[in-house]
Structure formats: C-alpha cells, structure tokens
Amino acid sequence: MFDLMQINPGLWVIAAGLVCALIPKTSATSYIRKFLIIAAPVFAAWLIFQIYDSSEVLGGKLSFSGIELTTLRIDNLSVVWGYLFCLAGLINGIYGLHEKCRITDSSALVYTGAAIAGVLSGDMISLFIFWELTAISSVFLIWKGGDRSYAAGIRYLAIHVLSGVMLLAGAIIYAGANGGDFSFNYIGLDAPGGWLLLLAMGIKCGFPMLHMWMQDAYPKASITGTVILSAFTTKFAIYALARAFPGTDILIWIGCVMTLFPVFFAVIENDLRRVLAYSLNNQLGFMVAGIGIGTTMALNGVVGQVFVHVIFKSLLFMSIGAVMYRTGTAKASELGGLFRSMPYTTVFCLIGAGSIAAFPLLAAFVTKAMILSAAIEEHLYIPFLMMLFASAGVMEHSGIKVPHFTFFAHDSGRRVKEAPWNMLAAMGIAAALCILLAWPWGGYQMLYDLMPYEADYKPYTVDHVVFQLQLLFAAIFAFTLLKRFKLYPAERRAEIIDADWLYRKLGLNIVTWISAMWTRLGAHTNRLRRSTTDALGRKLYQAFSPAGTMSEGTPSGLPAVLTAGVLVIVLAIAYMAGT
C-alpha cells in the first residue's frame, strides 16, 4: 500500500508546507521551515528522477465510488514541468531565506507542491483539486503584500475559483460523454465540454480579456510572493493546454493577440512589477501560440520556452524584488541610477533582460526561435509577423525599460546596500542557468534533451544570430531615438487599468447602483418581510419551544391515552385492509 513510487511527489511538498504551518512560531523553528523549503523541492525532484523511466509511468491509482483516479502520471511532457517546478521552488526558497514569515513559507510550499502534484496528476479530478489548491494557497502570498493587496487577493481568488469550477464542470461533461473516463489526455474543442475546459485554462493562463487578475494581483503581492507567484500558476495552465489542446487553431490567434496587447500597456506602465506582469502575459502568448501550431517543433519550442521562461522571469522579478527590498518601491519614476549601489543585482537583471529579449547566448534565444520557425514552416505568416513585432516589444519593455529605469536613467539619488546574500545567490543560480541553457557548446543540447520530441533544431546558425541581433538593435535604436526626442512615455505615477476596467469600474458602478436601489427597495419591503418572518417564527416558537403547546410537560396519563389512540388507529387501518 505504502509505496514511495506510487505517491505523487508534489504531495510531499504539500505535506512539508502543512508541517511548516503547524509547527509553532519561534526563532528556532524558522530554521526547520527554511530547511523544509529547500529540502522539499529537492526531494520531490529526486523522486521524479527515481520514478521516471523515459516512458509513461502511471501510478497511485485510486477508485472513488466508481471513478478511477490516476494520481501519478510522469511522461515525457509532465516530467519537464515536474523538474522545472522543483527547480523554481528551490530558487524561490533560497530567495526567500531572509523572510521570517510562517504564512509565506507554508503557503509557498503548499503552492509549489500543488503545482507539482497538479502537473503530475493523470486525471481531471486530481487536476481540479490541485488547480484549486494552487489558487487557495497562493492567495496568502498576495495578502502578505499589505493593505492594498486584500481586495486584489479577493478578486484573484474569485477568478481562480471560478476557473476551477469551470474546469470541474467541463471535466464532468467531458467524462460523462466518454463513459465516466476522467483520465486527462488530448481533449480538443470538438469534445463535449471542450470549450468550458479551454475557458477554464484560458483564465489561468491569461487569455486576452481574461488576463486582468495577473496584472492586478502580482504587483500587489509581497516581494517574495510575486517571485513565487510568477513561476507556477500560469505555467501550470500552459501545461494543461499543451496536454489537452495541442494543434487547436484558435489558440494561434489567441496567442498572437496575447503577445501583442501587453506590449503597449507595458510601455506606459510605471510600476515595474506590473510591467513584468504584462511581459509575463506576453511571454505566455508565445507559448499559447506554439501550442496552437501544434507541430512537434512548436511543442518542443513551447516546452523549452516554458523552462527557460520560468528561470529568467523569476530572475527579473527577483532583481526588481531585491531593489524593492532595499528601496521600498518598484515605481520607475522613483528609481534610477542604482547600478552604483547594487552592481551585482544590475548584472543579474541585465542577464535576465537579455534572456527574455532572446539575445544570442542567452536563454530565450534557443527556444523562442523554434516557435517562430514552426510558424513559418506551417506558412502562418501573419502570426509570425505578429510574434516578431511582439519580440521587438519584449526587447522594448522588458529588455530595455526595466533595467534602464531601475539601474540607469536619471540618478534618483538613492544609495542603498547591495541585495542580501541569499537573494544574490538565488539570482546567481538563475542567471547561471540562463547562460548555461543557451551555451552553444553543449549547453542548449541539455535543454533539448528534455523536450518531449526529438529536437534537431540548430539555433546557432549565422542567419538566425544575425537576424536576431538586427531585430534587437533596431529595438534599442528605436528606444534611444524616442528617448532622445522625448517621445518615449515618461514614467508617471498612475495605475493603468485595462480590461479590468470592466469589473473594477463599470462593474463596480453597476453594483453600487444595484446596491443603492436594493437599499431603497429593502427599506420598503423590510417591514413587510420582518413582520411575516417574525410572525412565522413566533408561531413556530409558540408551538415547538419547550414552553410551547406541543412540548408542554405532561403527566404520564396523557401519553398513555395517546398510546391507546395510536392503537385505535393501527387497528382501524388493519381492519380496513381486511374488508
């Protein structure tokens, strides 16, 4: 029964999180928590390594009232996410070593574990459970961000729970049409419940118009919280999409729109963590488009992109987080010139920025191009051009804007200490991985070995390198030109509201109006309502309370008579039957 190889490795991480939540909060036990936060992802990764044998491994089968659950499935697709999430958990753990917060530690572990368990589960019921668990456990990270974050956390939770409910509903419809088979494999839009499932996953990975929670909640979380949040939720959803909807044409267009629209918001946004959230959204667009193309090369590209994306996106969030930790703000308008006081952080941030912009020798260079090439191979020229433009946009906002306004630009006069050692260590690991995974001589091949299909793509060809450099330099040139002629949108203190205007402004107004009307209506109906319910309650009370007519203490005589009465009824019924 108790077989280590049959248990989803993510559950151990969740268990470690629960231990963290339960042990008392003293300075001594914080070391136990920190040990767990480092050890649990490593242990989970070791387990995945032990279980996986280069073919599909199914395990942990349970049966609940006729529903077959496969709680463990490690195959060539899910194993990548499994390793990736363990790695991200480890880096996040190191980054958060300085925090003495029990809630952050435990919810980070549960969240990490839920994400690992989610990608490694083989049926839709387990997927749903971990899908919701990631939402519920991560909202604490948002709430640790201070007063402003409470409402954002509630909005985040509501949207994600909605997504989970849609997932469950879709799963039930889908399984109902397939004879109760809940196993989670290719679904496609033609299957019953397919649209519902797509929408559920779309909410979680930030489809256009469903993306608002990301830019709303991520910048409001605590410093460590944002770093942790950025790694798992959306990538979990990308996994689900890659599993269920590869080659679904509509995803190409959704993905392309996703890559494009955040660019504009990101350029004018002032809060750098929000810029990064938009850039995250844009990166997800590439992945969604790659899934939509659905060829083996595109899917390889998606897997590679997810892998390096988690690393360099964390790196960027970590560097901005380190800045925020020292200066207390992440507003572009209040930062600048920090390269003097935080040189290491600057270097790491530049590596991250270069990676996201796909500089040769840095991470995204070897993966993003696969998706673009796959688009060309499939003769999808318009999506190709959209993604190309978006790539330039990435360079614009993440590659240049973030480091520029933080570390260079006009000197803000802030002289702070370098980031704490653990943050530097975490950033260092991530930066080293960014370089290693794109290293032309043996580095990127390691990444390609992880991919689900045989990858024979050669990233370092002359034309690719030259083409990419042209693109990047063009973007840099454009930025410089715009800055020079003061056309670049100045950093202003403002909160930009995009599609969440729908519910944060319009929706709020409607709700305010309804509630005002309701109050008036209520005032009129209240008296009527209260008088009727009061009358009913009083009647019930008079009848049934201990002092009521039905429950008065009676002498033994009355029940005796009652007994006789029941006998008469029984006899009457019995006799009537005979005649």
Added chain:
Amino acid sequence: MALMDYIPEWLLIHGPAVIIVLPLIMAAVTSILPGRKPAWFVAMLVTIICTVTAFAVAIYNLKTGVDVYPMGGWDPPHGISLLIDALNAPILVLITLMAVVSLVYALPATLAEVEPKKRAPYYAAFLLCVAGLLGMVVTGDAFNVFVFLEVSSIATYVLVAMGAARDRRALSAAYNYLILGSIGATFFVIGIGFLYMETGTLNMADMGRILADLDGGSRVAKVAFGFIVVGLGLKLAMFPLHNWLPGAYAYAPTQITMFLASTATKAALYLLLRFVFFVFDPDFDYVANVLQFLLVGLGVIGMLFASLQAIFQTDARRLLAFSSVAQVGYMLLGVGIATAASVTAGYLHLINHAIIKGGLFLAVGAMWYRFGITRTADVNGLGKTMPWTTAAFTVSGLSLIGVPFTAGFVSKYQLATAAAANGWWWAVFVIVLTSVLAIFYIGRLLLAAYFQDAPVMEDGQVCTRNEAPLLMLIPMWAMAIASVLIGTNILGASDLVVGASERAANLLLGLGG
C-alpha cells in the same frame, strides 16, 4: 480471521447463550463488590468478553450457516431457541461495542454523576441492561423477548433514576419512563398473547410459518399486530409515543444516555423489523397498510415535528434527544417503504445514528463534566476552552446533518435514493428539509462554541482551557472517527456496514439472504 483461532470451539457453539448468561450472573456478583474500581473492572471485563464472543459468534454462524441454538438441548419449537442471523448479528455487535465504549467513558464520568455508595449497583444495573438487550435481540422466542425487554427496561429505569445525584429531575423522568415503558411492555405482551391464541406457539419462526399458512390469520392476528406495533413503537420512541425519551435522555448519567440512545431504541427497532417482516409478512394486507400509512406517516411527521422541537430547545441534551426522535423517523420511513433498498437504508441509519448520537451525547456529557454546561446558551467559547471535545462534537454533528464524507450522508443518501426509486419524491423533500433543520439545531451550538468568546468568570478572569479527561476523549473520538471512516469508506468501513445492512434487508425480504 486470526481472531477465530483463539476462540475455543465450545464458546463458538454456546456463544449465543454465553452473551446473555455471563452478564446476568456477573451483574449479581458486581452488585456486592466493594467500591467503584472493582465493579467497573468486572463490568468492563464482562462486556469485552461479550463483544469478542458476539463478534466470533456472528462470524462463525454466518460462516457455518447454523443459526439456531437450542437452549438446554430442547429443539424448537418446543424448547427455547436462540438464533443468530444476518439481521441480529450486527445489532449484537453494536450493543456490545457500545457497552465497552460507554464503560470507558464511565470511569471518569461516574465520579461526578453517581453517588459513591451506589456505584457498584450502578454497574450491576448496567450489566443487567446489557444482558436484557442482548437477550431480546438474540432470542428466537416471542415470550422470551418480552422477558428480556422487561429485564433491560427495569434496569434502565434504575439507571435513569441514578442521574438524580446530578439533577433531581431524573427521578420524575425515570418515573415517567417507568409508567410509559410498562405500558409499552404490556401492549407488547398482550400482542404476544393474541398471537399465541392464533398460532399456538411462541417460537417466532414457527409463528411466521403458521401465519403464512393461515394467509395472515384472523382478526386476532390483526389485533396482535396492532398491539405489538404500538408496544414496540413506544419502546423505540416512535412519534407521538416519544414522550418519555427527552426527559430520560436529558437527566440520566451520560454513559446511560449514550448507551440508551445508541442501543435501546435500536434494539426495539430491530424487534419491530423482526416482527413485521419475519413473524408477520408485508404481503399481508393489514401489515402493508400499517407500514405504508402509519409507520411512514408517523415517521415523517415525527421527523418534522421533533426537528422543529429540537431547534427551540434550551437544554443541549434535550435537543439531542429530540433529534433522536427525528432520526427514528428516518428509520421508520426506511422500514415503511419496505423495498430492499429502503430497508437497507433504514438499517444502515440505525447503525450510523447509534455511532453519531453516541459521539454527540459523550461530547455534551464532557462539557457538563468540565463546566457544568447543560443549557445551549452556555456553550459559548467552548471551541477555545475544550477544543478537542468541541472538535469531536463538530465531526459527529456534521455527520448528523449528513455532510458528505460522513456516516450520516451515506445513510441519508441511501434513504433518499430508495424513496426516489419508489417514486416518493415528497419523502426525498422531507429528508432534505429535516437535514436543513438539523443544520439549524447543530449549527446553533457550533456557532456559539466557535465564534462566541469564552465566558468571564466571577473573579473577572476569562475561562481558560480545560479539556475533558483522556478517558472521555477516547470514546467520543472513536465515535467521531468511526463516522468519518464510514463516510469515506477508508479501511472499507462503509462497505462493511452497508454490506451488513444489505444482508439484513435481503434476509428480511426473503431475497436469498
């Protein structure tokens, strides 16, 4: 099963007699033992032996198929027989187990609830009560049923009256119970008399055969049926004959309340099943009519009525007692629908309710033990002052409401399905409605326990944590965990009780059990 290897052969064969005779004899011994501990120890030993024997005998008899034990070597129908079959084996195990569980609880509880010099007789009376209940369940002879019914009842009157050390109202409650219980027993024995007149035998299997030959028999049989149903109805607290129950449950010592709630009414319900389906037959017109109109009707009215009464109670134990009356309604509804699925559900609810209500009464008893709480208004802040007790109460309470993954859900769901399968959608509605009412009366206590602040004592200090003793926590958590196990089917607990209920129902309805 490994247990069976350790049970000597003679005990397996003579087990049905042992479980009656042993507590009877030891009751006499216990009553003259000096002091509390020896008496408790003897009672515990006896009930444990009975439990093991009941288990072994149930398994042995189901395995070998032997179900009749001729008392003294006289074969039925002339001699008195004991019988073990799928219907009463689970009840036997239930009674003995509950006796052990309640005795564990009694060790600390009696210190506070029973006068010192009455403690040895208290355990003696308890053993008598156990013997009586086991006797009326195991015997195959109708008059014997009456005798054991009286043995257990008289012991119970005494036990309820012993609660007077805690609350003087126990005396009047015991008196009321005595009068009504005697009426019930009298009705029952009159019914047996009529049946004897009709069939000329006292052996229940024999009676069943003869009545079937007579195709239901004459009016005498009908009168007999009426008297038996009413007599047993009173014993099992069928609405509106439940008048004795709230008082007796509220003022008896906690152990007795728990034991009565989970076994006494259940044994009477077992007898009703035995007579309705085994001696009589639902194929007879008059039996069918009484089942359909009287049992279902009174069951449903009782469910609504008693639930409403429970909502307004101010005494926590009376609240639970009224809830018991409501739950009896569920079981009667299951019996009254009289299909295999519904009888299974009724039987299942019988077992589950014994576990649930046992846990609840134990928790409330512990609250009295520590803080003297009997009123519902006093439970404020117990979530902080008695966290473990309140947690056990919560689990059992949720189970009573019928929250999924608890025992209550399993049986209510079965009952609702059975009613729906029969086309009785109004009954499904009533089941749901009374479950909602249960949310009110349990939720009222839970809200106060968790969300109100602990009371401030006279010296201005806030009440601090004062958890119940371990020997009280163990039984109440055993009940709570059992109900969760049944609800989630961990360790196959649900399959076990559902399987037992199905076997019992199949036996009753003659479906190749």
